[in-house]
Structure formats: C-alpha cells, structure tokens
Amino acid sequence: MNDKNNNTEFMNFLFARKGKFDFIVTNVSVKADEMIAWLKENKETAEKNNGFLTFDILKAKSDPNKMYAKFFKPTEGYQKPVTAKEHMPDREKADLPF
Numbered sequence: 086m087n088d089k090n091n092n093t094e095f096m097n098f099l100f101a102r103k104g105k106f107d108f109i110v111t112n113v114s115v116k117a118d119e120m121i122a123w124l125k126e127n128k129e130t131a132e133k134n135n136g137f138l139t140f141d142i143l144k145a146k147s148d149p150n151k152m153y154a155k156f157f158k159p160t161e162g163y164q165k166p167v168t169a170k171e172h173m174p175d176r177e178k179a180d181l182p183f
Contacts, residue, residue: 101152
C-alpha cells in the first residue's frame with residue numbers, strides 16, 4: 086500500500102513463526118544489530134507518536150505458519166484520519182433530542 090501520503094516498509098530483521106503450542110501465538114526472532122539501527126533511524130517518528138512505533142505481523146499466503154512484519158511510516162504532510170469523537174467532542178455532552 087504505497088501512495089503519496091505514506092510509506093510501507095518491510096521489517097526484514099524481524100522473523101515470526103506460529104507457536105508450537107496453542108497458547109503461544111507467535112515466536113519472534115530479531116537480528117539485534119539491524120533492529121537497533123532501525124530503531125535509531127525511526128526515533129523521530131516514535132517521538133511524534135508518544136514514543137511508540139507500531140507494526141503489523143502478517144501471515145504469508147504460501148505458508149500460514151510463516152509470518153512477516155510491515156511498518157507504516159507516515160510521510161510529511163500525512164494526517165491521521167479524524168474520528169467522530171474528535172470531530173465533535175461535545176456531542177456526548179450535548180443535550181440532543183434523540
């Protein structure tokens with residue numbers, strides 16, 4: 086999903102596999118040196134997001150036990166969609182007839 090307002094990046098240093106037991110959702114392995122470099126590279130993005138970096142773990146179509154990670158990095162000018170609550174914050178407090 087690449088368009089002019091965002092950038093999707095595959096996290097090639099992170100590997101996930103389905104857990105061996107039902108109570109283990111996934112086993113995750115990382116290449117530490119590459120992850121540290123990636124975290125440093127995305128420090129500014131984290132600071133803009135209250136210290137968080139969020140990524141998705143997806144299943145591979147070819148092997149459902151194999152998973153991969155994808156990171157969404159907003160580019161300059163990207164604005165998070167406004168929720169109804171943010172759009173009309175006083176709506177819950179308003180004395181509406183319905």
